[in-house]
Each structure stands twice: as structure tokens, then as C-alpha cells.
Amino acid sequence: MKIALYVRVSTEEQESSLINQKEYIKSLYPDDEIIVYQDFGISGTKITGRDSFIQMMIDAGLKQHFITKKKFIFVADENKDPIFDKIVTKSVTRFARNTDILAIWKELEQKGVYVHFTDINKDTSSKTDSFVLNLSLTLGQEESANISERTKFGNMATAKANKIRNNSLYGYTFIRESNSLIIKEDEADVVRRMFELCIQGNGYVKISEILASEGIFNNDGQPFAMSTIKNMIHNKKYAGFNVRNQWQSKNLFSENHTNVRTKKENWIIQKNDRIEPIISEETWNLAHEQINKRLLHQNTGGTTEKRDTQGKLICNCCGKSFYICHSRKKGSAINSHPYYICATKKKEGKSVCDNDNIKLNKVDLFIDNLCKNYYKNIRLSNKARLVKLQYELKQAKTKSVVDINKQIDDIMANIVKIEEQLSKLIxxxxxxxxVMKKVIDKKIKVLEASIEQNNNELLKLERTKNNINSDKLEIENKIKEIKNELKALDTAELTRDQLMDKVKFIKIDKGNKFIVEYC
Incomplete structure (x- = not known):
């Protein structure tokens, strides 16, 4: 028998635990061929990221069916047979802590593959065992949920008690015994310089460039990243405040499990005497007054009440406008990943409009390319039209009244022939x-349609014969107009303002495809 051995240890466990699991289970099946699948340091609450588990499911004859770009379920693959007969693992919680795993067991059953759990000696091939396993899985999930709730409660309690959690903040040394942040003067000078440059009106990228030009780099000897500078300037700890409850765990027991930034009104912000302030509260406020003014495209320093794309980015799926949002994903700088989202999707969800979100910098890059290539695109379009018209003119010049009369005579002769066939059928x-009447009736209709088509062709030829010279003149005039336009076109680039004045709409389709409509 071929057996798939699945072993997994969580982050807090040692690699020796992984080895022990493998050795123990192998000892239970000394005479069988064993294929080992192992994941290390991966939580059992979700499947995404567990590469070996995913591969084991594929080898078991299942396939991934994606519901969204990231979320997927496993379904039986009709075109693939499993390469093993059974999956063996230590416990239900090693296999998974998510009740979605019940659906996987059903799909595996279709492929004749069952799962055996050695700690309780239960197997999914047995109905009695399956009931116990379902109960065990539910209890395992409940246990994880209880742990999560206790952790959240503890975090909230320590937040309200003004306990400091960040022990690796640039500019400080964390003293665990006293739960305090002590200034590191060399790094603190860099922090002060960042705030100074921000107050002077410099953007985050510019701040990084200025620091690098002054020989100031991060601890890895590299220029400070824009996202790092944003996070630092938005961190009120530098002014002596402790900020907690900024992040919240969402969808713990699903493939959508993530940490998101909470609303600012839910943050717990408290002055903390155990945090030595590197800057004053006034300096922090001045920096953020400057940041709030920097709302113009690409944060170039001016101010505006609205973006130049407002009302011009349209969803090609539902017709509503796109508007800007900011990423709340953990690890991202505040406002460091702005993106556009369809108003319908934001308000009513993907079930009503499932158009893709699009990053702000991708829209800006598209507009920049339009500016650079606006005249170039018009010239290319006109040149294509010119080639087509020149071909049409050449065709028109080769036509003569004699040739057209010959075509008319041929069509007339064909009509006479068809009419004779029609008369005989009638x-x-x-x-x-x-029965024969039905067959003949169909043939009559075909012949009548053919006569009508030939008559239409005759009308076209008669018109061409009467207007042969005027058609040539019309084509020649169009060619002349296009040539004049090509000579008159400015070769310089448009500014963004000039381009946006010409743009009526930029429609955004799925896959971040753009469709431009000019005024």
C-alpha cells in the first residue's frame, strides 16, 4: 500500500518535533511505501501557505478551484488518479483546525482516499470514526477561538494599562524590566531630521534621497524606504505617546484570515512617561499639518480640493465612478498603498460588481504614458487611415463605366435565370x-431571396457608375485633410493638465484594462 504521511509543526515548536512525528508514524507502517509531506511553522487555521499540504491534495487526485484571486477550495479532478491510497497524520489539529476541512474529506472520499489519525486511531473511511473526527475538529476550532479571545482580552487590558508593546522601534532601546523606551541618540537625530524635512514640505521619497545624500542610511546600510519613513512619521511614540489597538484579526478560521488596521477612533492613544520623546508634540502636529496639505497628484507639495481623476475614472462593469482608498493591510505604511475601487463594489460588495481594484500608481503611469504618446497615437491612427484611403482611391481609379456595365449585365442575366427557375417551381x-409542396416552398423562398440580393447589388453598381468621379474626389479630399493634420500635429508631450482637459472618461475594465474616451 502507498501511504502519504503528513506532518506539521507550528511556529513555536522545534524541528525535533517534526522529526519525531515522521519517525513515529513510519514505525507504524514499516512494510508500506511512504511519501512524506511536511510543513514547518505554518498555522493549521488556514490552508493558504501550506505548500506541502496543497501538493498532497493534488497528488490525492484533487485540484484547486479558485473562487477569487487568492481564495480556493479543493474539488475532485476527474482527469487525475491519486498516487497513494491513504493519508496518515498524527492528529486532527495537525491536519487542520478549520471546519472547511470537512469538505476536503468528502472530495478525498470520491477519489477513494481516506485519512487516518494515529493519536485517536480514527479513520475517515468509518462512519462512526467520522462522527468522532467531526466532533474533534469542532472542539479544536473552539479551543483556538477561545485562545484567540483570551489573547484579544489580554491585549486590550495591557493597552488600557498603557503597556508598551513595540520592542524594536528605530531610535529607541526597549528596557523590558521597566517596560520603557530609552532614546538612542544617534538614531534619534535621524528621526528628528526626518520630521524636519517633512515640515519643510518634502515628500517621503525626497526625504529618503536627502538623507542618503547626507550619508544617512538605515541599519542595513541602505537608503530608508518610503514606507519606513511614512510609518516613522506617523508613529506618535516619537512624541511620547503609546498607541495601541491599531490592528485587528479578521476571519480567523478562514482562508481570508488577515490583520487589518482599525479605525482611528478605536485606537488607544495615551501619553506615557516611560517613553522618552524624541520630538515635541508640536513638531509632530506640524509635520502632520504638512502631510494633510499634500493631497495633489503624486504628493508634489501643492494643495487641491480634489484629484484631477475625480469623476473621470468609470467602472466599465457597472458604470459607477472609481474612488480612492488606502490599504489597511498589516505591515503596510499608513496611506502607502492607495488604490481605486468601484463605488458599487465598495458599497454593495463583489456580488453586485466584481470589477478589480487598481493601484493609484498604475493609473498615474497610464496617464503619464498617455501624455507622452498622445500625439504619437494620433499620428499612428491618421497614418493607418491614410493607408486605407489610398488603397480605396487606387481601387476607385481602376473602375470604369465599361467594367461596371459588364457587372450589371452579368447580374441581370443571373436574375433572369433565377426567375425562370422560380417560374417552373410555381x-x-x-x-x-x-410533402413536395413544402420542399418546393422552401426552394421558392431561397430563389426569391437570391433575386432580392442581386437587385440590391444592381442598385449599388448603378450608384457607383453615377458617382464614380465624385467618390474619387471625396477620397482625395479626405487624404488631403489627413496629410494636413499630420503636418500640423505638435510633436511635444502634453502636460497632465492638458491631457485631462481632453479626457472625458477613462473606463476601467476587469484585469485593469483601460478604455479612454476623449471630449
């Missing part, structure tokens, strides 16, 4: 059986 129609 004569025979009255003498036929009902």
Missing part, C-alpha cells in the same frame, strides 16, 4: 403532394 407547385 407551375409544379399546384400539382404536387403536400
Amino acid at each position: 407551375d409544379n407547385f399546384l400539382e404536387c403532394s403536400d
Whole structure:
């Protein structure tokens, strides 16, 4: 028998635990061929990221069916047979802590693959065992949920008690015994310089460039990243405040499990005497007054009440406008990943409009390319039209009244021939059986349609013969207009303001595809 051995240890466990699991389970099946799948340091509350588990499911004859770009379920693959007969693992919690795993067991059952759990000696092939396993899985999930709730309660309690959690903040040394942050003067000078440059009106990228030009780099000897500078300037600890409850765990027991930034009104911000302030509260406020003014495209320093794209970015799926949002994903700088989202999708969800979000910098790059290539695109379009018209003119010049008359005569002769066939069919129609009448009726309709088509062709040819010279003149005039436009086109780039004045709408389709409509 071929057996798949699955072993997993969580982050807090040692690699020796992984080895022990493998050795123990192998000892239970000394005479069987064993294929080992192992994941290390991965939580059992979700499947995403557990590469070996995913591969084991594929080898078991299942396939991933994606519901969204990231979320997927496993379904039986009709075109693939499993490479093993059974999956063996230590416990239900090693396999997974998510009740979605019940659906996987059903799919595995379709492929004739069952799962055996050695700690309780239960197997999904047994109905009695399956009931116990379902109960065990539910209890395991409940246990994780209780741990999560206790952790959240503890975090909230320590937050309200003004306990400091960040022990690796640039500019400080964390003293665990006293739960305090002590200034590191060399790094604190860099922090002060960042706030100074921000107050002077410099953007985050510019701050990084200035620091690098002054020989100031991060601890890895690299220029400070824009996201790092943003996080630092938005961190009120530098002014002596402790900020907690900024992040919240969402969808713990699902593939959508993530940490998101909470609303600012839910943050717990308290002055803390155990945090030595590197800057004054006034300095922090001045820096953020400057940041609030920097709302113009690409944060170039001016102010504006609205973006130049407002009302011009349209969802090609539902027709509503796109508007800007900011990423709340953990690890991202505040406002460091702005993106556009369809108003319908934001308000009513993906079930109503499932158009893709699009990053702000991707829209800006598209507009920049339009500026650079606006005249170039018009020239290319006009040149294509010119080639087409020149071909049409050449065709028009080769036509003569004699040739057209010959085509008319040929069509007239064809019409006469068809009419003769039609007359014979009509004569025979009255003498036929009902069955034959139906057959003849169909042929009559085909011939009548053919006569109509030939008559339409005759009308076109008559018009061409009467207007042969005027058609040539019309084409020649169009060619002349296009050539004049090509000579008159400015070769310089448009500014963004000039381009946006010409743009009526930029429609955004799925896959971040753009469709431009000019005024």
C-alpha cells in the first residue's frame, strides 16, 4: 500500500518535533511505501501557505478551484488518479483546525482516499470514526477561538494599562524590566531630521534621497524606504505617546484570515512617561499639518480640493465612478498603498460588481504614458487611415463605366435565370403532394431571396457608375485633410493638465484594462 504521511509543526515548536512525528508514524507502517509531506511553522487555521499540504491534495487526485484571486477550495479532478491510497497524520489539529476541512474529506472520499489519525486511531473511511473526527475538529476550532479571545482580552487590558508593546522601534532601546523606551541618540537625530524635512514640505521619497545624500542610511546600510519613513512619521511614540489597538484579526478560521488596521477612533492613544520623546508634540502636529496639505497628484507639495481623476475614472462593469482608498493591510505604511475601487463594489460588495481594484500608481503611469504618446497615437491612427484611403482611391481609379456595365449585365442575366427557375417551381407547385409542396416552398423562398440580393447589388453598381468621379474626389479630399493634420500635429508631450482637459472618461475594465474616451 502507498501511504502519504503528513506532518506539521507550528511556529513555536522545534524541528525535533517534526522529526519525531515522521519517525513515529513510519514505525507504524514499516512494510508500506511512504511519501512524506511536511510543513514547518505554518498555522493549521488556514490552508493558504501550506505548500506541502496543497501538493498532497493534488497528488490525492484533487485540484484547486479558485473562487477569487487568492481564495480556493479543493474539488475532485476527474482527469487525475491519486498516487497513494491513504493519508496518515498524527492528529486532527495537525491536519487542520478549520471546519472547511470537512469538505476536503468528502472530495478525498470520491477519489477513494481516506485519512487516518494515529493519536485517536480514527479513520475517515468509518462512519462512526467520522462522527468522532467531526466532533474533534469542532472542539479544536473552539479551543483556538477561545485562545484567540483570551489573547484579544489580554491585549486590550495591557493597552488600557498603557503597556508598551513595540520592542524594536528605530531610535529607541526597549528596557523590558521597566517596560520603557530609552532614546538612542544617534538614531534619534535621524528621526528628528526626518520630521524636519517633512515640515519643510518634502515628500517621503525626497526625504529618503536627502538623507542618503547626507550619508544617512538605515541599519542595513541602505537608503530608508518610503514606507519606513511614512510609518516613522506617523508613529506618535516619537512624541511620547503609546498607541495601541491599531490592528485587528479578521476571519480567523478562514482562508481570508488577515490583520487589518482599525479605525482611528478605536485606537488607544495615551501619553506615557516611560517613553522618552524624541520630538515635541508640536513638531509632530506640524509635520502632520504638512502631510494633510499634500493631497495633489503624486504628493508634489501643492494643495487641491480634489484629484484631477475625480469623476473621470468609470467602472466599465457597472458604470459607477472609481474612488480612492488606502490599504489597511498589516505591515503596510499608513496611506502607502492607495488604490481605486468601484463605488458599487465598495458599497454593495463583489456580488453586485466584481470589477478589480487598481493601484493609484498604475493609473498615474497610464496617464503619464498617455501624455507622452498622445500625439504619437494620433499620428499612428491618421497614418493607418491614410493607408486605407489610398488603397480605396487606387481601387476607385481602376473602375470604369465599361467594367461596371459588364457587372450589371452579368447580374441581370443571373436574375433572369433565377426567375425562370422560380417560374417552373410555381407551375409544379399546384400539382404536387403536400410533402413536395413544402420542399418546393422552401426552394421558392431561397430563389426569391437570391433575386432580392442581386437587385440590391444592381442598385449599388448603378450608384457607383453615377458617382464614380465624385467618390474619387471625396477620397482625395479626405487624404488631403489627413496629410494636413499630420503636418500640423505638435510633436511635444502634453502636460497632465492638458491631457485631462481632453479626457472625458477613462473606463476601467476587469484585469485593469483601460478604455479612454476623449471630449
